[in-house]
Ligand code: HEM
Protein backbone atom coordinates (compact mmCIF):
# COMPACT_ATOMS: atom_id res chain seq x y z
CA UNK A 1 0.00 0.00 0.00
CA UNK A 2 2.71 2.48 1.07
CA UNK A 3 4.83 1.40 -1.86
CA UNK A 4 1.92 1.97 -4.25
CA UNK A 5 1.28 5.43 -2.74
CA UNK A 6 4.96 6.34 -3.05
CA UNK A 7 4.98 5.19 -6.65
CA UNK A 8 1.91 7.29 -7.41
CA UNK A 9 3.38 10.33 -5.61
CA UNK A 10 6.65 9.93 -7.54
CA UNK A 11 4.77 10.53 -10.81
CA UNK A 12 4.32 14.08 -9.43
CA UNK A 13 7.44 14.65 -7.33
CA UNK A 14 9.73 13.54 -10.18
CA UNK A 15 8.38 16.55 -12.08
CA UNK A 16 9.22 18.89 -9.14
CA UNK A 17 5.57 18.96 -8.09
CA UNK A 18 3.93 18.17 -4.77
CA UNK A 19 1.38 15.34 -5.05
CA UNK A 20 -2.30 16.40 -5.20
CA UNK A 21 -2.63 15.14 -1.59
CA UNK A 22 0.28 17.35 -0.46
CA UNK A 23 -1.21 20.30 -2.37
CA UNK A 24 -4.67 19.77 -0.82
CA UNK A 25 -3.14 19.60 2.67
CA UNK A 26 -1.16 22.78 2.05
CA UNK A 27 -3.97 25.01 0.80
CA UNK A 28 -6.72 23.72 3.11
CA UNK A 29 -4.49 24.19 6.14
CA UNK A 30 -3.10 27.53 4.96
CA UNK A 31 -6.67 28.80 4.60
CA UNK A 32 -7.84 27.41 7.97
CA UNK A 33 -4.80 28.73 9.86
CA UNK A 34 -5.13 32.22 8.36
CA UNK A 35 -8.85 32.21 9.16
CA UNK A 36 -8.07 31.17 12.75
CA UNK A 37 -5.55 33.97 13.23
CA UNK A 38 -8.08 36.57 12.04
CA UNK A 39 -11.03 35.05 13.90
CA UNK A 40 -9.04 34.47 17.11
CA UNK A 41 -7.90 38.09 17.06
CA UNK A 42 -11.45 39.31 16.41
CA UNK A 43 -12.82 37.09 19.23
CA UNK A 44 -10.25 38.36 21.69
CA UNK A 45 -11.51 41.94 21.17
CA UNK A 46 -15.20 41.18 21.74
CA UNK A 47 -16.59 42.28 25.13
CA UNK A 48 -17.21 39.39 27.57
CA UNK A 49 -20.64 37.82 26.99
CA UNK A 50 -22.64 35.55 24.72
CA UNK A 51 -21.15 36.83 21.44
CA UNK A 52 -17.61 36.27 22.68
CA UNK A 53 -18.44 32.76 23.86
CA UNK A 54 -20.04 31.95 20.51
CA UNK A 55 -17.00 33.38 18.69
CA UNK A 56 -14.70 31.08 20.69
CA UNK A 57 -16.98 28.11 20.00
CA UNK A 58 -16.52 28.77 16.27
CA UNK A 59 -12.79 29.23 16.88
CA UNK A 60 -12.46 25.84 18.60
CA UNK A 61 -14.74 24.10 16.08
CA UNK A 62 -12.45 25.24 13.23
CA UNK A 63 -9.23 24.78 15.22
CA UNK A 64 -9.72 21.15 16.28
CA UNK A 65 -9.83 19.80 12.69
CA UNK A 66 -6.42 21.45 12.22
CA UNK A 67 -5.05 19.02 14.81
CA UNK A 68 -6.38 16.00 12.89
CA UNK A 69 -5.17 17.43 9.59
CA UNK A 70 -1.75 18.03 11.20
CA UNK A 71 -1.49 14.38 12.24
CA UNK A 72 -2.56 13.18 8.78
CA UNK A 73 -0.26 15.65 7.00
CA UNK A 74 2.72 14.82 9.16
CA UNK A 75 2.15 11.09 8.53
CA UNK A 76 1.86 11.76 4.80
CA UNK A 77 5.06 13.85 4.80
CA UNK A 78 6.98 11.08 6.61
CA UNK A 79 5.75 8.50 4.11
CA UNK A 80 5.97 10.60 0.95
CA UNK A 81 8.99 12.87 0.55
CA UNK A 82 8.35 16.25 -1.09
CA UNK A 83 9.75 17.05 -4.53
CA UNK A 84 13.18 18.49 -5.15
CA UNK A 85 12.77 21.80 -6.94
CA UNK A 86 14.89 24.81 -7.93
CA UNK A 87 14.46 26.35 -4.48
CA UNK A 88 16.08 23.29 -2.87
CA UNK A 89 19.45 24.25 -4.31
CA UNK A 90 19.80 27.72 -2.76
CA UNK A 91 22.14 27.06 0.19
CA UNK A 92 21.24 29.08 3.29
CA UNK A 93 17.90 30.20 1.82
CA UNK A 94 16.88 26.57 1.49
CA UNK A 95 17.91 25.91 5.10
CA UNK A 96 15.76 28.84 6.27
CA UNK A 97 12.82 27.59 4.20
CA UNK A 98 13.14 24.12 5.79
CA UNK A 99 13.36 25.70 9.26
CA UNK A 100 10.14 27.61 8.51
CA UNK A 101 8.43 24.38 7.51
CA UNK A 102 9.37 22.89 10.91
CA UNK A 103 7.99 25.99 12.66
CA UNK A 104 4.72 25.59 10.74
CA UNK A 105 4.41 21.95 11.79
CA UNK A 106 5.08 22.87 15.44
CA UNK A 107 2.30 25.49 15.19
CA UNK A 108 -0.11 23.03 13.50
CA UNK A 109 0.15 20.83 16.60
CA UNK A 110 0.89 23.42 19.29
CA UNK A 111 -1.97 25.81 18.58
CA UNK A 112 -4.86 23.34 18.72
CA UNK A 113 -3.27 21.51 21.69
CA UNK A 114 -2.74 24.70 23.71
CA UNK A 115 -6.23 25.91 22.73
CA UNK A 116 -7.71 22.59 23.86
CA UNK A 117 -5.77 22.85 27.14
CA UNK A 118 -7.05 26.42 27.71
CA UNK A 119 -10.62 25.36 27.05
CA UNK A 120 -10.35 22.32 29.37
CA UNK A 121 -8.75 24.23 32.23
CA UNK A 122 -11.50 26.82 32.74
CA UNK A 123 -13.73 26.29 35.80
CA UNK A 124 -16.77 24.89 33.95
CA UNK A 125 -15.74 24.19 30.37
CA UNK A 126 -18.55 24.14 27.82
CA UNK A 127 -18.77 21.26 25.32
CA UNK A 128 -16.37 21.13 22.37
CA UNK A 129 -17.32 20.03 18.85
CA UNK A 130 -15.06 19.07 16.00
CA UNK A 131 -16.14 21.24 13.04
CA UNK A 132 -19.14 22.22 15.18
CA UNK A 133 -20.68 18.74 14.76
CA UNK A 134 -18.76 15.83 16.31
CA UNK A 135 -18.51 15.93 20.14
CA UNK A 136 -14.89 16.28 21.31
CA UNK A 137 -13.75 15.40 24.86
CA UNK A 138 -12.19 17.82 27.34
CA UNK A 139 -8.66 17.08 28.56
CA UNK A 140 -8.87 15.33 31.97
CA UNK A 141 -8.23 18.39 34.14
CA UNK A 142 -11.49 18.33 36.13
CA UNK A 143 -9.99 16.45 39.12
CA UNK A 144 -6.99 18.79 39.41
CA UNK A 145 -6.85 21.48 42.12
CA UNK A 146 -8.03 24.88 40.90
CA UNK A 147 -4.57 26.48 41.26
CA UNK A 148 -3.03 23.80 39.00
CA UNK A 149 -5.74 24.47 36.43
CA UNK A 150 -4.99 28.18 36.54
CA UNK A 151 -1.31 27.42 35.99
CA UNK A 152 -2.17 25.21 33.02
CA UNK A 153 -4.39 27.97 31.67
CA UNK A 154 -1.59 30.55 31.99
CA UNK A 155 0.99 28.31 30.34
CA UNK A 156 -1.35 27.28 27.50
CA UNK A 157 -2.34 30.91 26.93
CA UNK A 158 1.35 31.92 26.68
CA UNK A 159 2.13 29.07 24.27
CA UNK A 160 -0.93 29.96 22.14
CA UNK A 161 0.09 33.61 21.92
CA UNK A 162 3.79 32.87 21.24
CA UNK A 163 2.82 30.53 18.40
CA UNK A 164 0.39 33.09 16.96
CA UNK A 165 3.07 35.81 17.01
CA UNK A 166 5.59 33.38 15.47
CA UNK A 167 3.16 32.62 12.64
CA UNK A 168 2.57 36.32 12.09
CA UNK A 169 6.33 36.70 11.53
CA UNK A 170 6.91 33.54 9.54
CA UNK A 171 3.89 33.55 7.17
CA UNK A 172 4.82 36.85 5.43
CA UNK A 173 8.41 35.60 5.02
CA UNK A 174 7.16 32.29 3.61
CA UNK A 175 4.70 33.92 1.19
CA UNK A 176 7.24 36.60 0.22
CA UNK A 177 9.87 33.93 -0.50
CA UNK A 178 7.39 31.89 -2.58
CA UNK A 179 6.48 34.97 -4.66
CA UNK A 180 10.14 36.03 -5.00
CA UNK A 181 11.15 32.56 -6.24
CA UNK A 182 8.28 32.60 -8.73
CA UNK A 183 8.37 36.11 -10.15
CA UNK A 184 11.98 37.16 -9.60
CA UNK A 185 14.06 33.97 -9.85
CA UNK A 186 11.56 32.23 -12.15
CA UNK A 187 11.92 29.02 -10.11
CA UNK A 188 9.43 26.18 -10.36
CA UNK A 189 8.66 26.03 -6.62
CA UNK A 190 5.30 27.84 -6.47
CA UNK A 191 4.04 26.07 -9.57
CA UNK A 192 4.81 22.77 -7.84
CA UNK A 193 2.44 23.73 -5.03
CA UNK A 194 -0.43 24.82 -7.32
CA UNK A 195 -3.04 22.42 -8.70
CA UNK A 196 -2.01 21.13 -12.09
CA UNK A 197 -4.15 22.36 -14.96
CA UNK A 198 -3.24 20.52 -18.18
CA UNK A 199 -2.97 22.80 -21.18
CA UNK A 200 -5.51 21.62 -23.76
CA UNK A 201 -3.57 23.29 -26.59
CA UNK A 202 -0.30 21.60 -25.73
CA UNK A 203 -0.67 18.18 -24.10
CA UNK A 204 3.12 18.03 -23.55
CA UNK A 205 2.77 20.66 -20.85
CA UNK A 206 0.92 18.23 -18.64
CA UNK A 207 4.13 16.29 -18.19
CA UNK A 208 6.70 19.09 -18.24
CA UNK A 209 7.06 21.31 -15.26
CA UNK A 210 8.91 24.27 -16.71
CA UNK A 211 7.13 25.55 -19.81
CA UNK A 212 8.93 28.89 -19.56
CA UNK A 213 12.28 27.34 -20.50
CA UNK A 214 13.53 29.23 -23.60
CA UNK A 215 14.21 26.10 -25.69
CA UNK A 216 10.54 25.10 -25.34
CA UNK A 217 9.43 28.44 -26.73
CA UNK A 218 11.94 28.05 -29.56
CA UNK A 219 10.66 24.56 -30.38
CA UNK A 220 7.18 25.96 -30.81
CA UNK A 221 8.25 28.98 -32.85
CA UNK A 222 7.27 28.65 -36.54
CA UNK A 223 10.05 27.96 -39.07
C1 HEM B 1 -4.27 26.58 14.25
C2 HEM B 1 -5.24 26.75 15.12
C3 HEM B 1 -5.43 28.02 15.92
C4 HEM B 1 -5.01 29.32 15.69
C5 HEM B 1 -4.20 29.85 14.50
C6 HEM B 1 -5.48 30.13 16.79
C7 HEM B 1 -5.30 31.51 16.91
C8 HEM B 1 -5.73 32.28 17.96
C9 HEM B 1 -5.59 33.72 18.09
C10 HEM B 1 -4.97 34.63 17.02
C11 HEM B 1 -6.08 34.09 19.29
C12 HEM B 1 -6.14 35.54 19.86
C13 HEM B 1 -4.81 35.89 20.49
C14 HEM B 1 -4.52 35.12 21.74
O1 HEM B 1 -5.19 35.37 22.74
O2 HEM B 1 -3.63 34.24 21.74
C15 HEM B 1 -6.56 32.90 19.94
C16 HEM B 1 -7.14 32.85 21.20
C17 HEM B 1 -7.73 31.73 21.75
N1 HEM B 1 -7.82 30.49 21.17
FE1 HEM B 1 -6.97 29.91 19.45
N2 HEM B 1 -6.15 29.32 17.68
C18 HEM B 1 -6.16 28.03 17.17
C19 HEM B 1 -6.76 26.91 17.71
C20 HEM B 1 -7.53 26.93 18.86
C21 HEM B 1 -8.30 25.80 19.38
C22 HEM B 1 -8.41 24.42 18.72
C23 HEM B 1 -8.89 26.22 20.53
C24 HEM B 1 -9.81 25.47 21.49
C25 HEM B 1 -10.11 24.21 21.46
C26 HEM B 1 -8.49 27.60 20.75
C27 HEM B 1 -8.85 28.36 21.84
C28 HEM B 1 -8.52 29.67 22.05
C29 HEM B 1 -8.89 30.41 23.23
C30 HEM B 1 -9.67 29.88 24.45
C31 HEM B 1 -8.37 31.71 23.04
C32 HEM B 1 -8.50 32.88 24.03
C33 HEM B 1 -7.20 33.10 24.74
C34 HEM B 1 -7.27 34.26 25.71
O3 HEM B 1 -8.33 34.81 25.94
O4 HEM B 1 -6.22 34.61 26.18
N3 HEM B 1 -7.67 28.00 19.71
N4 HEM B 1 -6.34 31.81 19.11
Ligand code: HEM
Nearest residue numbers: 029030033077082087097101104105171175178189190193
Ligand atom coordinates in the same frame (compact mmCIF):
# COMPACT_ATOMS: atom_id res chain seq x y z
C1 HEM C 1 -0.50 32.68 -0.32
C2 HEM C 1 0.08 31.98 0.63
C3 HEM C 1 1.10 30.88 0.44
C4 HEM C 1 1.90 30.56 -0.63
C5 HEM C 1 2.00 31.29 -1.97
C6 HEM C 1 2.66 29.39 -0.27
C7 HEM C 1 3.58 28.73 -1.07
C8 HEM C 1 4.28 27.59 -0.75
C9 HEM C 1 5.21 26.90 -1.60
C10 HEM C 1 5.57 27.35 -3.01
C11 HEM C 1 5.70 25.82 -0.94
C12 HEM C 1 6.74 24.81 -1.43
C13 HEM C 1 8.07 25.15 -0.80
C14 HEM C 1 9.18 24.15 -1.06
O1 HEM C 1 8.97 23.09 -1.62
O2 HEM C 1 10.30 24.46 -0.61
C15 HEM C 1 5.08 25.81 0.37
C16 HEM C 1 5.34 24.87 1.34
C17 HEM C 1 4.78 24.91 2.60
N1 HEM C 1 3.91 25.86 3.08
FE1 HEM C 1 3.13 27.42 2.07
N2 HEM C 1 2.33 29.03 1.02
C18 HEM C 1 1.37 29.91 1.48
C19 HEM C 1 0.79 29.91 2.72
C20 HEM C 1 1.12 29.05 3.74
C21 HEM C 1 0.59 29.12 5.08
C22 HEM C 1 -0.40 30.19 5.58
C23 HEM C 1 1.15 28.09 5.77
C24 HEM C 1 0.95 27.70 7.21
C25 HEM C 1 0.05 28.14 7.98
C26 HEM C 1 2.03 27.36 4.87
C27 HEM C 1 2.75 26.24 5.21
C28 HEM C 1 3.60 25.54 4.38
C29 HEM C 1 4.31 24.32 4.75
C30 HEM C 1 4.25 23.62 6.11
C31 HEM C 1 5.04 23.93 3.63
C32 HEM C 1 5.94 22.69 3.51
C33 HEM C 1 5.21 21.71 2.63
C34 HEM C 1 5.10 20.35 3.23
O3 HEM C 1 4.27 20.12 4.11
O4 HEM C 1 5.87 19.54 2.81
N3 HEM C 1 1.99 27.98 3.63
N4 HEM C 1 4.21 26.90 0.46
